[in-house]
Amino acid sequence: MRSKSLFSVVFMLLVVSMLVVACQPAAPAEPAEPAAPAEPAAPAEPAAPAEPAEPAAPVEPSVDFEPMSLAAPDCEYGGLIKEIAAVDEFTVQFSMCAPDPAFPSKVAFSAFSIQPKEWIETAMESREILEKPVGTGPYVLDSWNRGDSMVFKKFADYWGTPAVTDTLVFRWTSEGAARLLELQSGTVDGIDNPSPDDFEVIEADSNLALYEREALNIFYVGFTNFFPPFDDVRVRQAVAMALDRDRIVDNFYPAGSEVASHFTPCAIPNGCVGDVWYEYDLEAAKALLADAGYPDGFDTKIFYRDVVRGYLPEPGLVATDLQAQLKDLGINAEIVVMESGAFLEESSAGRLDGIHLLGWGADYPHVTNFLDYHFAANNLQFGQPFPEIYETLMAASQVADPDEAEPLYVEANNAIKELVPMVPIAHGGSATAFKAEVAGAHSSPLSNEYMAVMDPAGRDTLVWMQNAEPISLYCNDETDGESLRACEQVLESLLSYEVGATAVNPGLATSCDPNEDLTVWTCNLRQGVKFHDGSSLDANDVVMSWVVAWDASNPLHVGNTGAFEYFTYLWWNLLNAD
Amino acid sequence: MPPVSLSNEKQKDYRSNSLWRLTLRRILRQRNAVLGLIILTFLLLMAVFADVIAPYAPEQVLIGLEEGIKKRQDPCIHLFGCPKDQPQHLMGIDGNVRDQFSRVVHGSRISLMIGFTTIGFAIIMGTILGAISGFFGGWVDNLIMRILDVLMAFPSLLLAITIVSVLGPGLQNALLAIAIVTIPVYARVVRGSVLSIKEMPYVAASRALGGNSFHILINRVLPNAIPPLIVTGTLGIGTAILDAAALSFLGLGAQPPMPEWGTMLGSERNQVFTAPHLVFYPGIAIMLTVLSFNLLGDGLRDAIDPRLGQSQN
Numbered sequence: 001m002r003s004k005s006l007f008s009v010v011f012m013l014l015v016v017s018m019l020v021v022a023c024q025p026a027a028p029a030e031p032a033e034p035a036a037p038a039e040p041a042a043p044a045e046p047a048a049p050a051e052p053a054e055p056a057a058p059v060e061p062s063v064d065f066e067p068m069s070l071a072a073p074d075c076e077y078g079g080l081i082k083e084i085a086a087v088d089e090f091t092v093q094f095s096m097c098a099p100d101p102a103f104p105s106k107v108a109f110s111a112f113s114i115q116p117k118e119w120i121e122t123a124m125e126s127r128e129i130l131e132k133p134v135g136t137g138p139y140v141l142d143s144w145n146r147g148d149s150m151v152f153k154k155f156a157d158y159w160g161t162p163a164v165t166d167t168l169v170f171r172w173t174s175e176g177a178a179r180l181l182e183l184q185s186g187t188v189d190g191i192d193n194p195s196p197d198d199f200e201v202i203e204a205d206s207n208l209a210l211y212e213r214e215a216l217n218i219f220y221v222g223f224t225n226f227f228p229p230f231d232d233v234r235v236r237q238a239v240a241m242a243l244d245r246d247r248i249v250d251n252f253y254p255a256g257s258e259v260a261s262h263f264t265p266c267a268i269p270n271g272c273v274g275d276v277w278y279e280y281d282l283e284a285a286k287a288l289l290a291d292a293g294y295p296d297g298f299d300t301k302i303f304y305r306d307v308v309r310g311y312l313p314e315p316g317l318v319a320t321d322l323q324a325q326l327k328d329l330g331i332n333a334e335i336v337v338m339e340s341g342a343f344l345e346e347s348s349a350g351r352l353d354g355i356h357l358l359g360w361g362a363d364y365p366h367v368t369n370f371l372d373y374h375f376a377a378n379n380l381q382f383g384q385p386f387p388e389i390y391e392t393l394m395a396a397s398q399v400a401d402p403d404e405a406e407p408l409y410v411e412a413n414n415a416i417k418e419l420v421p422m423v424p425i426a427h428g429g430s431a432t433a434f435k436a437e438v439a440g441a442h443s444s445p446l447s448n449e450y451m452a453v454m455d456p457a458g459r460d461t462l463v464w465m466q467n468a469e470p471i472s473l474y475c476n477d478e479t480d481g482e483s484l485r486a487c488e489q490v491l492e493s494l495l496s497y498e499v500g501a502t503a504v505n506p507g508l509a510t511s512c513d514p515n516e517d518l519t520v521w522t523c524n525l526r527q528g529v530k531f532h533d534g535s536s537l538d539a540n541d542v543v544m545s546w547v548v549a550w551d552a553s554n555p556l557h558v559g560n561t562g563a564f565e566y567f568t569y570l571w572w573n574l575l576n577a578d
Numbered sequence: 579m580p581p582v583s584l585s586n587e588k589q590k591d592y593r594s595n596s597l598w599r600l601t602l603r604r605i606l607r608q609r610n611a612v613l614g615l616i617i618l619t620f621l622l623l624m625a626v627f628a629d630v631i632a633p634y635a636p637e638q639v640l641i642g643l644e645e646g647i648k649k650r651q652d653p654c655i656h657l658f659g660c661p662k663d664q665p666q667h668l669m670g671i672d673g674n675v676r677d678q679f680s681r682v683v684h685g686s687r688i689s690l691m692i693g694f695t696t697i698g699f700a701i702i703m704g705t706i707l708g709a710i711s712g713f714f715g716g717w718v719d720n721l722i723m724r725i726l727d728v729l730m731a732f733p734s735l736l737l738a739i740t741i742v743s744v745l746g747p748g749l750q751n752a753l754l755a756i757a758i759v760t761i762p763v764y765a766r767v768v769r770g771s772v773l774s775i776k777e778m779p780y781v782a783a784s785r786a787l788g789g790n791s792f793h794i795l796i797n798r799v800l801p802n803a804i805p806p807l808i809v810t811g812t813l814g815i816g817t818a819i820l821d822a823a824a825l826s827f828l829g830l831g832a833q834p835p836m837p838e839w840g841t842m843l844g845s846e847r848n849q850v851f852t853a854p855h856l857v858f859y860p861g862i863a864i865m866l867t868v869l870s871f872n873l874l875g876d877g878l879r880d881a882i883d884p885r886l887g888q889s890q891n
Contacts, residue, residue, distance in 0.1 A: 177848045197650065197852045247641055251649050251675060306829070316845050317649070317673045320834045324639045324674070335834050337747070 065089045068117075068543040070551060072097075072575050079573035084546050086539030090525040092494075092509075099518035101400035104495055104504045105364040107512060107523075110448065110475050110484050111566035113491035114508055116531045117544035124548065124556040130472035135491035136508060138163040138452035140532045141473065150470070152489055157530040163452035164440070167461040170486055172469050176308065179465050183208065183433060189456045190434040190441060192449075192466040196254035196313050202433045209436045211443040212256045215427035216265055216362040216502070217311040218370065221322065222422040225383030227353040229300075234292035236420035239355070241278045242285035242329040248321060249426045252314045256429025262413050264370040265427045267445075269402045271367055274413030277424060285329055297330025301354030304335075305343040308467060310430030310447070311359030319357060350380035359428070361481065362446055363566070365502035368397050371412060373569050375421065382421035389415045400518050438462075442500035447481050448488045450499045476549050477559030479566060490532075494523050494542065508537060552577040597805075604881035611877020617870035625686040632680035633666075636837040641675050649675045650846075650853040670855040673846055674835070681837035682859050688838050689867055692753060692822040693815035699757040700818075701811055704764025705800070711765070712772030713795050723769070726762035734759040735821055742830040749838070752831035756821050760814055767810050771803035778802075809879040816871035823864050839864050 069085030075097035083095040094103070106112070115134050123129040131144055136159065139152035150170040154163045171188065173179055176195035182188045184205070194202060194210070202210045221243065223230040230236060245259045264271030289297065304319050312318060319335050326333045333354070338346070347356050363369055374381065375389045389412055396408035432449060434441035437457040443449060449464075456462050468482045475487035496507035509523040529537035548556040549567045553576035557564075568574055605611045624631060634640070640647050644665055651671040654660040669678035711722040729737070741755035775781065776799055784798050823840030825831035827847075832838030834845070839860040846856040 175848055177851055181851075195848060195852070197849060201852065251641060314673070316834070320674045320845075321639065323835060324637070337829050 065538065065540075068540045068547070070543070070547045070575075071095075077573055077575055077577075079550075079575060080571045081550060081575075084543055084550065086543050087522070089538050090527055092523045092525065092539045092542045094521045094523070096519045096521070099398045099400060100521075101518055102364070102366045102368050102397070103514070103518070103521050104512055105366045105369075106570050107521075108493055108495035108497055108504050108507060109364050109566070109570070110488050110491065110493060111363075111478070111570075112546065112549075113475060113487060113493050114537070114542050114545045115491065116533060116535050116537075117541045118535065119531075119533065120544050120548055120556060124558050127558065127560075130474045130560055133473040133487065133490050134531050134533045135487075136529050136531055136537060137488070137490045137492050139168050139489045141490055142167075144473075147469065150486060155532060157534075159526060159529045161452075164455045165451075165460055165462045168451050168489060169461060169463040170470075171463060171465045172467060172482070173465065174308075174467055179467075180433070182465055183435070186435070188463040188465040189438050190432060190449075190454070190462075190464050192432050192447075192464075193308060193310065193313070193430050194433045196252075199254050199431065207436055208433055209438075209441065210431050210433050211441060212429055212431045213310060213443040213447070214267060214445040215257055215310075215429045216267060216365065216445040217309075217359055217428055218260060218263055218265065218424055219311040219318075219357070219359040219426045219428055220260075220263070220422040220424045222347070222356045222358055222382055223420070224350050224352055224354075224356075224381070225421070226350055227383075229292065229294060229298055230355075230383070232292045233419060234288050235294065237278070238285040238288040238292065238329065239326070239331075240285075240420050240423045241281045241288065243322070243325055243423055243425070244280045245277075245423075245425050246280070247325075248318060252317050252321065253426055254313060254429050254431070256431075258427050258429075260424035260427055263374070263416060263422075263424045264367050264413075265362075268362070268365055268367050268370070270406055270409040271370070272413075273406055274410040275417050277417060282328060289329065294330075297332065299332045299334070300326075301352075302326075302333045302335045302357065303338055303343065303347070303352045303354055304357040305340040306337050307340050309359055309428075310361055311426070311428040312357065313428060313430065315357065322357070348379070348381050350383050362502075364446070364497075367409060368393075371409075372397055375412075375416065376569075386415065386419050386421065388419065389421075444497075444500050445502055446497060448485055448497065451489055453499055472560045474560055476545070476567070477561060477564050494525075508542075549574075551575045601805075601878070601881045605874075605877045608877045608880060610873045611881075614870045614873025614875075614877060617866055618874060621686050621690065621867055621870065624683055625690050628684050628687055632677075632683040634677040634680040636681045636684035637676065637835045638680070639675055640671070640677065647671060647675060649673050650849060650856060652853075653678075653855055669859045670853070672842070672856055673849070673853075678842075678856065678859060681842060682839070682863050684837045685839045685842065685860065685863060686867070688749075688832065688836065689819050689822070689864070692749075692756075693819045693867075693871070696753050696757040696760065696818045696822070697811050697815050699753075700760040700814070701764050701807060703757070704761045704766075705768050705803075705807070707761065708765035708768030708770075709772055709795060709800060709803070712769035713776060713791070713799065719769075722765070726765050729759065730762045732759075735824060738821060738825060739828070739830060742825060747830045747833065749826075749832045749836065752822055752825045755825070756818050759821075760818065763810060763814065764807065767806050768803050771806055772799055775799045775802050805882045809875055809882055812871055812878055813875035816868040816875070819871070820864065820868050 067086035067088065069083065071083035072079065072081065075082060080097055080100060081094065082097045085093050087093050113135060119134045120129065123132065133141060138155055138158045140155045142151040142153045144150050152168040154166045176193065176198065179191040180194050180198050183191045199210060202208045223236050225231050249257055249259045261276045262272040262274065266272040289295070302319050302323060304315055306315050308315065323333045323335055346352050347358060360370060372393050375385065375393060377385050377390045379385060392408055392412040392415065396405045396412065399405040399408065432443040439455040440453040451462055451464060454462055466482055466485065470483035470486040471478055471480050472483060473487055473490065475484050475491065478484060492507050494507055494509040495512060496505050497503065498505050508526055508529060510526050512521050512523040514521050525537060525539060525542065531537065548554050549564045551557060552574040564574065649671060650673055651667065653670040654664050654667045656662055656666050660666065667677055667679060669682060672678045672681065707722050707726070711719040737759045738755040741758060742751050745751040745754065781794060781798050784794050822831055826838045826840030827844035829844060832841045834841065842860040843857055846853065849856055
């Protein structure tokens with residue numbers, strides 16, 4: 001009897017302890033979220049004078065406009081921007097530390113969208129801004145039903161051509177077959193990334209239309225040269241020669257894909273200059289491997305994330321095929337599937353001791369978007385960065401004239417081929433599919449399909465289905481394409497990309513003009529632009545939107561993760577970042 | 579052990595012989611169990627002679643070996659009108675351009691191996707724990723059974739997923755996880771039989787003749803606790819194969835390029851509509867295997883359960 005009660009007590013204790021354990025992660029997590037932004041905010045207070053204009057923010061800007069500005073003390077901090085200043089109510093001036101010919105392409109990118117200064121001040125610290133963006137775009141976010149859908153309404157006061165439909169719905173599912181089924185049954189008007197095997201099905205169906213996306217991306221097999229045997233360039237070259245890339249593209253990529261001759265796609269100016277990549281030659285590869293001291297091969301791992309992207313439509317199959325190909329070379333590779341976030345974190349820190357499968361889609365159509373990010377001096381993804389590559393790229397990025405920059409890019413591409421930090425495999429074609437009756441349907445090479453121009457045969461609702469749920473709608477601190485596309489319906493940047501293409505068009509600014517040596521860019525804002533909350537766009541909104549991302553010591557430098565990754569890599573570094 | 583040699587070897591042989599013969603006779607009288615037995619024999623033969631039956635190695639990529647071969651090609655069977663000049667692929671080609679039939683055949687080896695090893699391990703551990711707790715009783719019993727109760731309180735697949743996530747994905751870890759979550763079932767069965775058997779007159783007799791606890795447990799109690807264990811074990815093999823397939827489907831079990839049925843299902847789950855043969859055949863294989871073990875297990879239970887036996891005879 002006594003032992004029974006003793007055991008019931010022990011059992012109860014066990015249950016209670018399990019409950020406590022189960023609840024524990026939740027308990028610190030909740031205070032942690034507000035605490036995390038509080039941390040950078042605390043040391044930031046002494047730095048507050050960096051924004052002299054902030055306390056005197058007038059409600060009615062047109063009456064007495066006090067221009068905001070922020071300047072770096074010098075260019076020693078490693079970034080590209082020197083000063084962002086509002087010159088008058090409708091003029092913003094960006095001063096650069098070095099000439100930047102890619103400025104318009106970058107500024108048009110959706111990670112630099114503009115929200116009202118007052119809204120950033122109100123909603124940033126409470127993280128409300130992540131779910132309630134206030135933009136100038138053709139659609140207003142109406143509701144976000146987590147895990148299910150996002151509903152947008154037409155913005156009546158839009159400055160440009162208003163949206164065709166009154167309502168826009170975003171839905172998502174990760175399975176290609178499920179997306180196609182929804183499209184076929186008519187519950188959605190358009191889907192992203194149908195499975196390559198379904199291309200024929202869609203083309204054969206007269207009710208549906210397929211829009212192939214230009215292959216502005218790269219899929220590559222990366223090495224981390226910190227870890228032997230990949231520290232030996234001969235091993236990397238051997239793998240480069242042993243991979244039958246035609247076989248991969250022929251079997252696992254949809255029509256419209258091509259084998260990569262260079263890291264950057266040829267559609268981008270100066271993308272594929274220099275020597276073409278190695279031909280498949282198993283015998284030469286074996287000889288090289290033996291030369292390097294591995295006549296019988298070695299054991300390694302293939303890391304990848306099971307996420308479908310335009311550059312890698314069949315991750316599992318490609319990984320398995322690479323495994324089989326490496327076996328022909330004598331290399332026994334174990335396949336390791338990783339969770340997407342962990343995989344990106346580990347690979348970008350250079351901690352994967354094997355080869356990893358990753359890719360890149362163009363954010364803006366410029367060669368720096370491909371090469372400078374991957375082979376920069378501070379990127380450890382492929383191990384120790386190669387000065388032969390990054391020094392050349394650094395010099396090339398400051399030359400405005402593409403023809404003048406070409407010899408430098410030839411040199412850089414040849415160095416990449418010689419040193420093999422990775423093996424470029426394919427530029428993957430992908431597509432969107434819509435009901436045939438949807439007018440204005442398109443696919444964009446930058447994956448930023450613009451829903452405002454689409455007309456679903458006169459119906460007042462357009463339903464779009466993509467691969468995944470957006471992470472947040474504060475895209476100035478997001479890198480995920482699924483989030484960016486949702487933001488692009490609501491938020492706008494200073495410049496914009498042509499719908500379904502890559503040319504840079506005016507956006508919130510009617511123009512951004514450089515000075516003679518490309519170090520000062522002056523943007524003239526469009527007048528009479530209304531935000532979704534009814535306020536009007538002025539230069540301070542632009543400065544504020546930029547400064548909270550640029551200045552790491554700003555109390556409002558919060559965002560979602562606070563990393564502002566696109567800012568760091570497009571403008572080299574954040575101010576006051578330590 | 580001179581004092582106990584009273585136990586008549588001949589008599590014991592006769593007794594056990596008749597039990598097994600009787601059981602077999604009863605099984606053969608049940609149509610369902612016979613069907614299960616036939617399917618199982620078929621699967622066992624397939625596993626043993628996989629190398630002979632399968633036309634290709636399970637990991638052989640056929641790109642470049644056969645002209646015009648495409649991934650996820652439909653089955654080509656000469657008997658059903660596929661042109662004779664094309665190489666025959668009974669179950670078609672999988673996503674990595676390998677012969678699906680060869681993979682399904684070789685998969686039987688892995689699945690049967692999974693079933694027998696996990697349940698074998700679980701039975702051994704369960705028997706030890708159950709026998710100790712049933713035979714000695716008291717606080718030992720309480721301690722062991724309460725711990726196993728906690729294990730049983732979790733949904734088994736969920737617990738297996740947790741264990742694999744901690745140990746890291748891979749076939750070995752998946753097997754270990756499935757074995758661990760099934761231990762309580764066998765421990766309970768053994769404990770139950772031990773509890774009733776240890777009160778039997780022949781156990782008392784053995785004790786009276788001076789047999790020590792260990793001797794009685796091994797020679798008198800456990801042999802008689804085996805029949806219900808066999809029933810539960812046979813049914814358990816089916817569940818274990820299913821769980822292993824589920825883990826592999828989720829990418830936690832067998833890793834590519836291993837031809838495991840669950841992995842094959844998982845990697846082609848998106849192609850249900852475009853290439854149904856790639857999910858149909860592994861699915862059917864899993865179903866048949868599990869079905870055979872379930873039918874056989876049911877038959878065994880009917881055959882061995884004394885109450886049912888008496889009513890039948």
